[in-house]
Amino acid sequence: MFRYDRILLAAAGLLALGICVAVAWEDARPGYAPYQEEFKSLVEERFGPERAAAVPAGLQQIWLEGAERVDRCTSCHMGVTWQGLDDVPQPFTSHPKAPLAHHPVERFGCTFCHGGQGYATELPAAHGWVEHWEEPLLDRHLSADYRFRDPLAFLQFRCNLCHRFDREIEGAPYINRGKRLIEQKGCRACHVINGRGGAIGPDLTRVGEKEPEQYDYSRLTSLPTLFGWQIAHLQNPKSYSPETVMPDFGFNTEDAQAIALVLLSWRDTDVPAELLPGAILRDVPTPEEAERERVMREGEGRFFVEKGCFICHDVSSFGIVSATKIGPDLALAVEDAPRRFGRTLDDFLMHPSGTMEVVLSKQIPLTEDERREAFELLKKAYEKHMKEQGAQDGGKPR
Amino acid sequence: MTEDSLTRARPGKRRWTWTWNPASEREAGDAIVSNFAFHGFPNKVCKRSIATSYSFWLGTISLFLFLILTLSGVVLMFLYVPSVERAYGSVKDLEYAVSFGRFLRASHRIAAHLMVITVFLHMVRVFLTGAYKNGVHARQNRPLNWWIGLAMLLVTLLLSFTGYLLPWDQLAFWAVTVGTNIANAVPVVGEAVRFVLLGGHEINQNTLIRFYVLHCVFLPMALTGLMAWHLWRVRKDGGLAAHDQVAREERAAPAPPVKSKTYVLLGIAAGRTADVETSVVDTERHLVPAVPGLVRRLFVVALLTFAATSALAVWVGAPLEAAANPQVTPNPAKAPWYFLWLQELVTVTTVRIGGWTINGALVGGVIVPGLLLLLACVVPWLDRSGAEATGAWFHRARRRANAVFLLVCIALVVLTVVGTFLRGPYWNFYWPWEEWPAHPGRY
Known part of the structure; x- marks a missing residue:
């Protein structure tokens, strides 16, 4: 019964010793x-x-x-x-x-x-x-995966983790381009960004914190990645989330890539404050921007901002600028309505047809009083427009 | 042993060492008596008790695994920081920067997994050999030791479960979430138990420090105490149940008269004479000195346990997922594997009829395991077989009990395997060759 015990003991001892040696060997030769x-x-x-x-x-x-x-x-x-x-x-x-x-x-x-x-x-x-x-290495392989023209493009989004409030970052052309587009296209009309903006779309201040699991990839043909979804969605919002009211801005691939990089960078950072001496840590609008926003918010046309008409329509004479310009300038509505619909503006406002019938019943429901107010305001806007037009054409003979 | 060999040790001269390879019974006895590590052993042990085919050394392996766990665990305690900010980082450091850190951690984890397995298999062995039953010796209380064993199984599971949280990665966080949510389903006290265990309503720093102290101090101490009691009871019960079997066979077969001192004549036995009679088996035929017979095998078992653990540690390693993130639930979120039969049961017993859902957490998570534990506790009293079924594998008198027990064990194993390997996102069933849907990434 005990015949093999000694051999077994010796074998087990050698095995254990061998494994110890192997472990020590591996530890002595680290990968670097x-x-x-x-x-x-x-x-x-x-x-x-x-x-x-x-x-x-x-x-x-x-x-x-x-x-x-x-x-x-x-x-x-x-x-x-x-x-x-x-x-x-x-x-x-x-x-x-x-x-x-x-x-x-x-x-x-x-x-x-x-x-x-x-x-x-x-x-x-x-x-x-x-x-x-x-968080993989942001190298040329990753940039190539998303067909960036610049192999170091992906690297730039991490600049913006700390420099998100800088208007311009040296050496980060993609981020700069994205930021410019976000400003130009008026994303703030619908989205809150850094505490300012409209409430129609989701707040984008910390959109980079959203986890990949929180997106719906079922309509995406490429690999399910958050970044891929952002690019696809920016270029064609309705295809990737059919319920959205976000318009198609006609971004080309590079535009979409640039904006997606900025979106990706809008997240919490664990950068200690001592690394950011003198950095601007909040979003300060330029004086012109602030004035423009003030006029839109508090000026004569604030009704159209409050109600959200400005998302699609300019009201040029009131200083209201639409980022999307989907609809016509409302400063001309008084003469525009009869031309387009064969009806007076007040009649059209009370009983809209076509697209505006849907918009005014679902997205921007207005009471009868509000419709009358809108009509009065639009009349004023038209008069102001004509006056300005007149002043401009003042010296010229008709 | 000849008369000559017994007198070879020079009397009068004090020995400071003992031998692993005794030349006489006296030297063999000396080796036991004068060695602190072996003082708990009998002088002589029954050959059948130390036959691998009887016990498979499962209890011994569990003990050595616990030893490996304690030693590696104490070293890990010097390196691990039980705070939600540093825990994950300190484990990453173990993986990449600390000398032998990865090996240490992997050994600890692998040994923990193996211990759950060997403790469970030990229980299976004890059941199938009827070793929880009293045999022919006096003053046995094997049912008590069976209970102690069940308690040790639970403590082992708790040790493993509390250790599971410590790396503070997604695997840890969500496994403990699932595990403690099952506890939530216990009626009346469930919520309170979960609250006390977590130190609040969610898993955070309070939970981590509680689990850490339970894992490093309270539970190991409990297990050590139970283990000492368990081993002491084994000696008090007259050794392994195999010894009862040998004694019984000897009594049944008219063997040559036992060469023995007649304890009966001394009249010091408190019990009936029968037990004294039976405990005396033919020394020559059935017993061997514990040194070297038992001790050498213990060394073999210890070395092989160490070798297997280390080899698996190097080969398999220990997983470490992304840092814990309460906002992102991995899909699927799985409990630790030894609780997956419970999670699987919860799923199976969750019934949907039309718009109604009957949650299986109570049935699958509480009632079924509770009943199993209760059954295990009372099984020594349900078992009506005689002493002849004590210490024999698959005894005929216990055929039905063994069959039922095996069926339950197989069910547990099957459920665990299904839960571990065949469940994918949304707890859907996937064969191993079926691919899971691609997991969304950031870039």
Whole structure:
């Protein structure tokens, strides 16, 4: 019964010992070790043995205490702060100088701007190309996935995490373009952005916080990603959410990409305040913008803003500008209504037909008094328009 | 053993060491008596008790796994930070920056999974061999030890469950959400139990620190105490039930007269003489000295347990998902695997008739497991088979009990397997070769 016990004991002991050795072996050779050796010989080759001796060994990390963040990228990317390695292929390339001037590596780390998994010390995991890591490295592969013309386009959205209130960010053309479009197209007519805007669409201030699971991908033909959904939806809102009243702005692909990047960046950041000295931390409108908004909100035409008519219609003589210009300028409604519908404006307002019948019954229900008020106001707007027209044409003979 | 070998140890000279390889019965006895680690062992053990085919060493393996868990766990306590801000980061650091951190964590996790399995299998073994029944010795109370064992099974599950939350990733957060929601279905006290366990109505810092203290202090201490009691009871019950079987067979078959001192004549036995008689089995034929017979095998079991745990730790590793996010429920959200038979039962017993839904949480989550536990507790009194069925695999007298028990076990295993491997998004059924719908990502 006990004949094999000694042999078994010896075998079990050897097995356990073997596994211990294997574990120790693996631990002694971390994933970054070969890169560090390679870098050392590269430095020796270029700058001589003296500088090679100064190359650090072992785990390298940048610990950002305020942000509870650790970036171990420099364990392999050892050339980041070295000069004269611009022509060396990754992972040893020197970092371009311009961005680092204001964002020194030792204070900002790497993943704040580049994405990726700062904790990790081995390849697929460190670049975030693994399951359960939501912030992959924003490299050319990712830009290529979405057919960006600029391979570094994706990187730019992380600039806007901190610089969201800057009008213009140096070196982030996509973000700048997106911001311009958002201003031009008047997204604030329907959406609240940073506390200002209309209540027809959802508040977009923190839209980047929305989780991918919260979108409906059933109509999307490409892979179900939040970013893909945003681009598709911007280019053709009704196809991806049929209930929406959001108009098609005719964005081309690059427009949509730029806006989607901005939307993606509108989320909470864990940037410690000490990294943002003197930064503007709120959205301050320019004086002209503020005046324009004041006129729309408080001027003679405020009725049309309150009721939401301005989403589709200008009322030019009252200084009301529609971003979408879907409908005609209401300053001319008095003469426009008879021409279009063969009826007087007050009759049309009381008994609208066509599109306005739907709009005034469902989206903007008005009481009879309000319709009368609208008519009076539109008459005033027309008179004002004619007067302005007259003043303009004043000297000219008819 | 010859007379010569017994006297070889020089009398008068004090021995400071003991031998693993005794040359005499005296040396063998010395090795037990003078070694603190072995002082709980008998001098001699029944051969059948230490036969692998009887016990499969499942209890022993569980004990060694607990030892591995304690040792690795104490080291992990130096490295892990039980706060919602740092917990996930400290586990990531273990994975990537701490020397042997990944191995340590994986060993701990794998050993925990294995322990749930071996403790369960140990219970199965005890049932199928009728080892919860008293045999032929006096003053046995094996039903008590069966209860202690059931308590240890529950504590093992709780230990594993409380440890599940600590990495503070999505897997942890939602598994504990599902697990504690099942507790919610217990009538009257369920909500209060959940409140006390979580330290509030939702899983947050309060929960984490509660689970941490339960996991690192309270439950291990409870398990250690129960384990000591359990092992002490094994000795008091006259060793493993296999020994009762040997004694019974010996009594039944007219064996050559037992070479024994006649305890009966000394008249110190308090019980009937029969028990004294039966506890004396033929030493030559059935017993071996614990050193080296038992001890060497214990070493083999310990080493193999360590080797298997370590190998699995390196090969399989421990999962770590995205950081816990109360806003995003993974689909499917699954309880820890050893509770998936419950989650599966809850699903199966949830009945929809037209617009009405009868939630299965009460039936599947409370009544069924409660009944199973109650049955397990009273089974020593339901079992009417005689002492001959004690300590024998699949004894004929217990055929029906074993069949029912096995069916229940198979059902549990099947439900667990279905819940673990065959349930996808929305708890829909997917064969292993069927692909789950693509999970939406950010980019």
